[in-house]
Amino acid sequence: MAAESENLTLVQAVRDGLHSEMERDDDVVVMGEDVGKNGGVFRATEGLYDEFGENRVIDTPLAESGIVGTAIGMAAYGMRPVPEIQFLGFIYPAFDQIVSHAARLRTRSRGRYTCPLVVRAPYGGGIRAPEHHSESSEAMFVHQPGLKVVIPSTPYDTKGLLTSAIRSPDPVVFLEPKLIYRAFREEVPDEPYEVPIGEAAVRREGSDISVFTWGAMTRPTIEAAENLAGEIDVEVVDLRTLSPLDEDTIVESFKKTGRAAVVHEAPKTGGLAGEITATIQENALLHQEAPIERITGFDTPFPLYALEDYYLPEAARVEDGIRNAVEF
Numbered sequence: 001m002a003a004e005s006e007n008l009t010l011v012q013a014v015r016d017g018l019h020s021e022m023e024r025d026d027d028v029v030v031m032g033e034d035v036g037k038n039g040g041v042f043r044a045t046e047g048l049y050d051e052f053g054e055n056r057v058i059d060t061p062l063a064e065s066g067i068v069g070t071a072i073g074m075a076a077y078g079m080r081p082v083p084e085i086q087f088l089g090f091i092y093p094a095f096d097q098i099v100s101h102a103a104r105l106r107t108r109s110r111g112r113y114t115c116p117l118v119v120r121a122p123y124g125g126g127i128r129a130p131e132h133h134s135e136s137s138e139a140m141f142v143h144q145p146g147l148k149v150v151i152p153s154t155p156y157d158t159k160g161l162l163t164s165a166i167r168s169p170d171p172v173v174f175l176e177p178k179l180i181y182r183a184f185r186e187e188v189p190d191e192p193y194e195v196p197i198g199e200a201a202v203r204r205e206g207s208d209i210s211v212f213t214w215g216a217m218t219r220p221t222i223e224a225a226e227n228l229a230g231e232i233d234v235e236v237v238d239l240r241t242l243s244p245l246d247e248d249t250i251v252e253s254f255k256k257t258g259r260a261a262v263v264h265e266a267p268k269t270g271g272l273a274g275e276i277t278a279t280i281q282e283n284a285l286l287h288q289e290a291p292i293e294r295i296t297g298f299d300t301p302f303p304l305y306a307l308e309d310y311y312l313p314e315a316a317r318v319e320d321g322i323r324n325a326v327e328f
Contacts, residue, residue: 008188011181013155014044014120017162018082020192022052025080028166031058032067032084032120041086042122042181068094068119072102075117080166088123088175089132095140102171103146114169118162123151124216124265125302125312126179134302136266141173142243142275148172148197149243153218155186157240160195168197177216200246202253206235209326210253212276213263214239217313221263224318232326242272250276251283258289259325265312268296290328295321 008016022028030045030052036059039046049057060067064085071081085091091098098119105115125134141149150165150172152158158176165172203218204225211234213221218238225234237253239246254260260280262273273294280292295313303311 004190005187006190007185008155009182009185010152010155010158010176011042011044013158013188014162014176015046015048016188017159017166018045018048019051020159021163021166022048022056024192027079029056029058029074029079029081030084031060031071031081033060033062033086035059035084040084042178044120044176045084064090064092064094065097068097068102071117071119072097072105072115075102075115075171076105076113080116082118082120082166085119085121087129087133087135087178088121088137089135091119091121094119098141098147098171098173099144103144106170107146115171116169118165118168118172118174120174120176122178122181123175124177124179125308126216128305128308130304131301134308136264136297138173138175138242139266139270139272142272146170147243148241149175150197150241151175151177151215152240153177153180153215153238155188157195157201159188160193161197161240163192164194164197167194172197175215179216180219183219195240198241198244198246200240200249201238202235202249203238204234204236206233206257208233208257209259209261209322210235210237210257211261211263211318211322212237212239212250214242215265217263217265220313220315221318223315224322227315227319228322232322234322245275245279247279247283250279254280254284255287258287259292261293261295261318261321261325263295263313263318263321265297267299268294269299271296290325293321293325
């Protein structure tokens, strides 16, 4: 009999992944602001409170440091908490807990303890929100040893990566691109499954240039590649995991094409595009045919309403960047 599946949005896949793991493992606990009776700001936890009760779906005070600090204690005790932070721009009060404690617990205890928690947060722009609601600060967490950083771009990957994250013995920062929470649907198996953390996905094969991206920027990047078909043969690589980074797929793709661009919505300076560029040049410099393009957000605070569409890389800007790299 064929496995059953549902046509889900990305945010529904989040809920499905949480439900599957809570049903499978009694140690999985969801906690955060409004995740219980309200079902979450984006309804990512809708129905979980009614099914699993207040002891496993916990409405917390609005105190990010307290949410994550409590989750770290639960994880050290042997549970698998999944705290949610609304939104990534509000995670900074908990930054100390994440980088000073969650990321270091295995090393600090010389392996006696691990910290199996998943910090979920919607992130990125595109929904016309006020300040602190649209930030892309993933590079801050990638820089911290001891953390895994995962950003899905499809419903199928969302459930599979979230399952892998919850089952991981070490802390994972799981960032959900809210711009595409309900942008499209995809068949997602009902049964639990894992998508391996640390493996990129080639979304489109190409021979002229490799474009590396993740999260919500995957869709405009693929759109740009399709628009350029017949003119430039673009390979699109969705990294999916930023830490650990799938260096093998990045380097092999670049060796094939000799040119590259990186697309992300975070500011350019200190963004992951620089790290990916360095990785390419350290491992495949002799294959490089042109400077690597960085197609990113700007080095400014995320703007309000009127300039939001200008700030985010969209297909036309990605096309221009690809042409710059190929025509150099």
